[in-house]
Amino acid sequence: MAESKTAVIAALTGNAALAVLKGVAAGVTGSVAMLAESLHSVADTGNQILLFVGLRLADRPPDRPHPFGHGKNVYFWAFVVSMLLFSVGGAFAIWEAVRKILQPGVHTASLRLTYSVLGAGFVFELASLVIAYRSLRHEKGEATFLEYWRDTRDPTLLTVLLEDSAALASLVVAAVGIGLHHVTGNPVWDALASGVIGLVLIGVAIVLAFETYSLLIGEAAPEDVEAKIRDAVLADEAVTGIAGLYTMHVGPRAILVVLEVRFRRDLTMPALEAAVRRLQDRVREAVAGATQARLVAIEPAPADESVGRAA
Structure with missing residues (x-):
């Protein structure tokens, strides 16, 4: 600023x-x-x-x-x-x-x-x-x-x-x-x-x-910013799709991000935890530092085979 x-x-x-x-x-x-x-x-x-x-x-x-x-x-x-x-x-x-x-x-x-x-x-x-x-x-x-x-x-x-x-x-x-x-x-x-x-x-x-x-x-992040977040998450090999994405600016350079993510079914618990931390970093990089890992909430969503990675 x-x-x-x-x-x-x-x-x-x-x-x-x-x-x-x-x-x-x-x-x-x-x-x-x-x-x-x-x-x-x-x-x-x-x-x-x-x-x-x-x-x-x-x-x-x-x-x-x-x-x-x-x-x-x-x-x-x-x-x-x-x-x-x-x-x-x-x-x-x-x-x-x-x-x-x-x-x-x-x-x-x-x-x-x-x-x-x-x-x-x-x-x-x-x-x-x-x-x-x-x-x-x-x-x-x-x-x-x-x-x-x-x-x-x-x-x-x-x-x-x-x-x-x-x-x-x-x-x-x-x-x-x-x-x-x-x-x-x-x-x-x-x-x-x-x-x-x-x-x-x-x-x-x-x-x-x-x-x-x-x-x-509370305003959502611009559409292009949300698109970058989606692309960054879907690019991860552990992800099969996105069930929901919700954003809100809590400041000019602070975005609260809530993601409902579908992960691969074969992930172990340690692998899932590592994927969540990795996604938090990916989201932060995707929005050029306009958020922090603690502002990115990722919730595993039930698998939906009809949606797939294009969600």
């Missing part, structure tokens, strides 16, 4: 600086769109901290209360991030938009400061997005983006990528809204920009929430 950590640290550094800059600009100008942007950066900063916490906690070794390890910390904290993005970022931005429409108040225009901050924000967010995208390219290999999205069981990198993309879109919306307010003198444009930013953040939060919810309740 080194690529995920790199992307998180880059995003954290940029968002922390932007939260301060945008907050100052919002206080000076009174722009509700700029306030929405500052809240967005505050939320993103907190989110990156939580993602980093999740990555660190997931690295802890298994213990008695958590025999399968702590990998699901990544999923839990990513889900918390989606909730914060929804509430602190999206819902509050929409609330401020409504309040500004109902009570316009005083707005001190300072376009030079406003657009300087927005420009700096765009540069920071673009740099963070480039780093996240490079990490994504390294992780996905030759797979397409949609294939990676479907098959990955690590939401951290996607969370950073979506947050950075939403941040860039929000900066453009804020610039347009503030500009139209300046040209027309109508503060509704500024408020509408804040509302659009809130909707963008809520949309991203919902996508992330559904993705991490699925991981929290």
Whole structure:
């Protein structure tokens, strides 16, 4: 998960600086769109901290209360991030938009400061997005983006990528809204920009929430990974077939594997025990170390001559 950590640290550094800059600009100008942007950066900063916490906690070794390890910390904290993005970022931005429409108040225009901050924000967010995208390219290999999205069981990198993309879109919306307010003198444009930013953040939060919810309740390994497991098991001379294969990710790099295997009838007990240990190692090698022998449970299944090795 080194690529995920790199992307998180880059995003954290940029968002922390932007939260301060945008907050100052919002206080000076009174722009509700700029306030929405500052809240967005505050939320993103907190989110990156939580993602980093999740990555660190997931690295802890298994213990008695958590025999399968702590990998699901990544999923839990990513889900918390989606909730914060929804509430602190999206819902509050929409609330401020409504309040500004109902009570316009005083707005001190300072376009030079406003657009300087927005420009700096765009540069920071673009740099963070480039780093996240490079990490994504390294992780996905030759797979397409949609294939990676479907098959990955690590939401951290996607969370950073979506947050950075939403941040860039929000900066453009804020610039347009503030500009139209300046040209027309109508503060509704500024408020509408804040509302659009809130909707963008809520949309991203919902996508992330559904993705991490699925991981929290337990997702199977991708089909190609299960196919590799089947091939590795069936290649063993002691195996005549597979009655069942069940997998579940208990972390981005930890797969629980349960196999119901049909062994040759002539195997002695010592030979059967040796075959089970051998299969555990084969499975671990087949998934490139994304599991451990203790996470591979192999249960001998009754022989079924009609199924054979093609099961």
